[in-house]
Amino acid sequence: xxxVIEIPFATTLLVRDTCLCLxxxxxxxxxxxxxxxxxxxxxxxxxxFSLMMSLNRPEPxxxxxxxxxxxxxxxxxxxxxxxLERRGWVTVLPNPRDRRARLLSLTPSGKAVLAxxxxxxxxxxxxxxxxxxxxxxxRLRRDLLALA
Amino acid sequence: xxxVIEIPFATTLLVRDTCLCLxxxxxxxxxxxxxxxxxxxxxxxxxxFSLMMSLNRPEPxxxxxxxxxxxxxxxxxxxxxxxLERRGWVTVLPNPRDRRARLLSLTPSGKAVLAxxxxxxxxxxxxxxxxxxxxxxxRLRRDLLALA
DNA sequence: GACAAATACATTGATATCAATATTATTTTA
DNA sequence: TAAAATAATATTGATATCAATGTATTTGTC
Numbered sequence: 509x510x511x512v513i514e515i516p517f518a519t520t521l522l523v524r525d526t527c528l529c530l531x532x533x534x535x536x537x538x539x540x541x542x543x544x545x546x547x548x549x550x551x552x553x554x555x556x557f558s559l560m561m562s563l564n565r566p567e568p569x570x571x572x573x574x575x576x577x578x579x580x581x582x583x584x585x586x587x588x589x590x591x592l593e594r595r596g597w598v599t600v601l602p603n604p605r606d607r608r609a610r611l612l613s614l615t616p617s618g619k620a621v622l623a624x625x626x627x628x629x630x631x632x633x634x635x636x637x638x639x640x641x642x643x644x645x646x647r648l649r650r651d652l653l654a655l656a
Numbered sequence: 657x658x659x660v661i662e663i664p665f666a667t668t669l670l671v672r673d674t675c676l677c678l679x680x681x682x683x684x685x686x687x688x689x690x691x692x693x694x695x696x697x698x699x700x701x702x703x704x705f706s707l708m709m710s711l712n713r714p715e716p717x718x719x720x721x722x723x724x725x726x727x728x729x730x731x732x733x734x735x736x737x738x739x740l741e742r743r744g745w746v747t748v749l750p751n752p753r754d755r756r757a758r759l760l761s762l763t764p765s766g767k768a769v770l771a772x773x774x775x776x777x778x779x780x781x782x783x784x785x786x787x788x789x790x791x792x793x794x795r796l797r798r799d800l801l802a803l804a
Numbered sequence: 805g806a807c808a809a810a811t812a813c814a815t816t817g818a819t820a821t822c823a824a825t826a827t828t829a830t831t832t833t834a
Numbered sequence: 835t836a837a838a839a840t841a842a843t844a845t846t847g848a849t850a851t852c853a854a855t856g857t858a859t860t861t862g863t864c
Binding site for chain 2: 512513514515517519520523524526527528529530531532533534535536537538539540542543554555558561562564565566577578579580616619620622623626629633636637639640641645647648649650651652653654655656
Binding site: 805806807808809810811812813814815816817818819820821822823824825826827828829830831832833834 | 835836837838839840841842843844845846847848849850851852853854855856857858859860861862863864
């Protein structure tokens with residue numbers, strides 16, 4: 509006898525249409541592609557842009573708080589810094605006050621790339637904002653913050 | 657003379673607080689972790705759950721439409737199928753009517769895993785829904801669909 | 805001050821993601 | 835029908851992501 513468990517197709521449709529995780533992942537991929545494409549002339553991805561922007565502080569940042577801000581694992585941050593270091597856009601130096609810690613800074617060329625990216629971000633972001641019901645993302649941001 | 661371009665810190669704060677791409681990526685990572693953790697006892701990730709659920713159709717699916725539904729690149733789908741095939745949860749067969757195409761199907765054991773995942777999805781999803789202002793994600797889903 | 809606990813980060817291994825490109829098969833056009 | 839255009843998928847190379855684990859350093863406690 510065949511005992512194959514069948515999931516009702518209605519369940520599939522329910523998950524497809526309601527799963528917030530799927531909806532957020534889909535939107536994340538679509539937005540990432542859009543920003544990646546806009547930033548490509550600078551050799552930056554959306555994630556690298558967000559990371560570098562978060563390093564634009566009066567004082568060098570430590571890794572932990574940056575990972576928390578971006579909601580990425582600390583090991584992901586370690587990996588993400590590598591290509592930025594290699595291109596000379598970011599420096600990762602030991603903190604003399606705590607030799608476990610690292611000080612993350614933008615280099616002058618990193619700042620130059622980031623400065624060039626800002627108008628691209630502004631234009632792309634304005635386009636995205638416009639697509640949203642209501643014409644701006646305030647409501648969406650509030651909802652997303654409740655999930656992060 | 658030093659000609660270092662400085663991005664105003666206010667710009668950094670503006671991007672941090674308003675960038676929809678960053679907000680969506682952050683929420684996507686947080687939700688992915690939550691669903692991954694809940695599904696871990698079954699050996700499934702959130703993405704594998706979404707993919708396998710999208711294969712639960714009366715007729716085997718082709719790759720293109722599945723990639724479009726999930727808003728992933730077709731090459732990502734090719735790669736994502738590999739571990740599922742290896743575990744015997746999914747079959748990838750050539751389509752006799754069009755030998756370029758592939759037919760994607762769940763195996764009986766794939767259906768069994770997926771069936772076991774459904775109650776976990778329901779519970780996790782209900783928890784997430786509750787966290788949202790208004791107590792459900794209808795509004796958020798509408799906003800996200802406008803981006804995907 | 806020694807030692808246990810906690811902290812900060814790195815490494816490894818697996819999967820996810822996409823751009824660029826290649827391969828194979830079908831469809832259209834001349 | 836042969837050649838060109840199109841379509842469906844695979845491969846490669848680079849980065850992204852996280853769990854599990856390891857290492858070095860600091861902190862807290864006695």
